[in-house]
Amino acid sequence: MPLRLTPYFVMEGNAQEAIDFYVNVLGAVPLFKQTFGEMPANPDFPLPDSAKDRIGHAMIKIGESDLMFSDTFPGQPLQKGSQVTVCISMNDAEQAHRIFHALADGGEVSMPIQETHFSPAYGSVTDKFGIPFQIFTEGSM
Helix, strand or coil: CEEEEEEEEEECHHHHHHHHHHHHHHHEEEEEEEHHCCCCCCCCCCCCHHCCEEEEEEEEEEECCCEEEECCCCCCCCCCCCCCCEEEEECCCCHHHHHHHHCCCCCCEEEEEEECCCCCEEEEEECCCCEEEEEEEEEEC
């Protein structure tokens, strides 16, 4: 899979409303949706009942383009200017680590690159220019 860049919208509890809006206005086609409540439980981060119906991750297609969405946790403030990130997707974990560390040089790591339940190598970083990125590796873990 070649490297792919996808806009990622971070919402304050209204991701489903935004998805529905883009379906109606732009003819978007929903491709995937998972709420926080549908994700595997993490005992280190108990899920409040108010977060169970929020979108943990979703993807829609508008024409030739994909858009990704997620909600914040209730009470987690949404930092203005960080509502849109760029998701860099690939299927090579070694390449993901290389790109992540290069973007982190002079930047700020939000989540170190690591294996998650949804990716063998995922992390988030803001580069030295203030651009927020998510590094996502597809493939089996």
